[in-house]
Amino acid sequence: MAATSSPSTAAAAMWAFAAATCVKLLLVPTYRSTDFDVHRYWLALTHTLPARQWYTDASSQWTLDYPPFFAYFSRLLSLPAPFVDASLVAIPVPASPPSSAYILYLRFTVAFSDLLLLLASVLLLARDARRRQRPFLALLLVLWSPALLIVDHIHFQYNGFLMGLLLLSLHFLEQGKDLAGGVVFAALLCSKHLFLVAAPVYFVYLFRHYCCGRGLARGLGRLVLMGAGVVAVFAMAFTPFVYYGQCTMGGSN
Template identity: 90%
Template structure:
């Protein structure tokens, strides 16, 4: 840790190198259908001209990310023929993947994580703040959820989070124009970050454009608008020229997929479903003729958008309004007092609102706020306590993604290692701070006795162990092959409690302190 304090950049690079070694060890592990999706997009963007990318329907894995990600796939495909020509040929071979084939795709994910490293290095030392603790940077680079989702399940979230953190770095530094342009590039890479757009708009309008005179403010507004429009033009202009904008947006926003993803994200709608099922059961017991919809949520499949028995139908516009309503206190704060030191917290909260109340939320979207919050996890004792609980719950909620037996020790070891790192690192950090405060105050006792975990948190986290024990051991013993979706439901509901707590904690912190 002394070396880390003396040279944060060097220590951060070494931490990233260690994480990369772990990623290489994960190459042979399970890969989800997302592997087939990205493998197909690699071939699609290489073998076909751009005008066919969003109209091609020769595969079930149609391109449904914005154009910058398609260009990114095209870039990754350039060296692919040197490894295996079938990587970029259509139709994509259905034969088992060769080792070079698999290794190349895995390495593209690890390579794209260099953007995350660059952003973390920039965030390591902030000219407007004290130097960030080395542990906060390690918490980002060694995120077990990111390792599991990207390097086992298979996605490119490290690259996308690197873009988000780069944008936040610019905003912290007061480089608002660069921050806005970087965020526009992020939106053109993955549109799910749109949930943070209201915070960006309000903050940039107030901090960059207002309070500088009418002429200068108007000039800055035009400059920011021109920068953002230029980025969107680079992404979408070719497809506008091809007359494919309607087709493209139908791919990006497939509202017919339903309120839930195949596996329930642990958010507000979990409790809505459970309440609906409880009400249906009670009313049927009371003699009411309550019909259970055929497309039941408990099948864990993408189906009907609102198969509720009692409660009102949930529509996309309902979820949109709830997200904006939940975000309103943050928007008010960003408008009334737009300070760069709060931007990470505000953006993280906006992503939390999207996760808790959004439409068809993927459980993996918890990365959008847990990773930025790691950067401010050591700003206060309350932040330490909050992040310790949130990071464990968020990672555990992703366990069902890696459902094969051979990956079970891996996901458990990743979470236990990260939890131990936090326990030791936070304890050491708080001990050092307490010793300094005690020396200043010349008080008796040590403040470190104010531990970063209370009894309620410990009891809740012990419940995670109980849920996992039931899922792995007792469920099959009690029910056999019956109720196969019950363990998943238990994980979603229990983790949903922790996620709701995190969302409310962030909301109260923003209202009281920003």
């Protein structure tokens, strides 16, 4: 009989996450990378301009080149920004050095968005501790990943949040909720296109596990249902920008 994650396991995960967050805050004064300026501009872009201009604005060299769901995510992060420092959402980007509040806010948005990584990690790795010899060790390896600390909290990106989406998708697959897992992965693809490398693996797994071996009619029905769910996610992400005639899948980072 499966056992859900115990309160002690969840509490330990929270303590590990809190400790990791303290380390991330200590990294706030680290250097300002190119990606820091990129994401700062995207924050201002999605806050100040209407969506029809997000992928065509040329006021900065850092054009928006992530898929639409990440643009919506930047928009969400930008909402409290004017209350911290109005220059966070100013276009064009001010030439003056950023204030301490400006830098702290941007760094904090990365640490805050890692809450999704914590949630997905607890669900995926600690839900059934009896089937895993060291679930807490696995949690530590995710929450204290040196790669994520360096790339997200020194260099400056939001890969912890995106990895949280991936782990949430895997959690649904592990629970036998293949449709939900496929839909969440589609949302991930609409957030960062580099996860396309995992799409063939997902396709093969979902086709074999969700559609095959259930009779022709039922299998085709499930294939149509999965396809409809994925198409619906992509439609929500891309339809407004297709309507505006914008291209959203360029870029290299």
